[in-house]
Amino acid sequence: MSDDARVLSRLPGSTALLRAVAFVVAINVVGSVPGVLFSPDSAWFRALEKPQFYPPEIAFPVVWTLLFTLMGVALWLVWERDRTGRGLAIGLFAVQMAFNVAWTPVFFGLEELFFGLVVIVSLWVVLVATIVAFSRVDRRAAALLVPYLAWVTFAAVLNAELWRLNA
16 A cells, blocks of 8 residues: 555545534534623623733633634544543543533623632643543544643633732
8 A cells, every 4th residue: 555545544534524523613612602601801800900921812712712623623533433431531521611611600700710710720620631531542632632731721820810819
């Protein structure tokens, strides 16, 4: 078999690619709904003292769109694998996604800086477990979640500093 034929044989078919796109779209929709329902553009949030390292507002939708896309691809990779631990990995992904989706209404909706911190630290813990579980099913999927872990770590530090400055 030629090198070209080997490469082509490893590429996903059109059905698998459509599923991948569906996973990416679904994760982007689920992940963005809280931001639409509970806007950070509120008088309460604008009045908060922000730390010096607070990023420009445009960074949030850009970063989250990229991260949700990587998450969708990672979930698709795990979904497609028939390996021991797949169910646990997908279950942990669902739990971390629930914490992800819960943070925005807690932080912006309830205007709870401390409980937002509790949610995001919980998200961080479950996300680490998700990455470990994903690595047992598909190492590429686990690697795709590493930028998300970095951002959640940064967001947790940001949340903690917002709480400290405004408590």
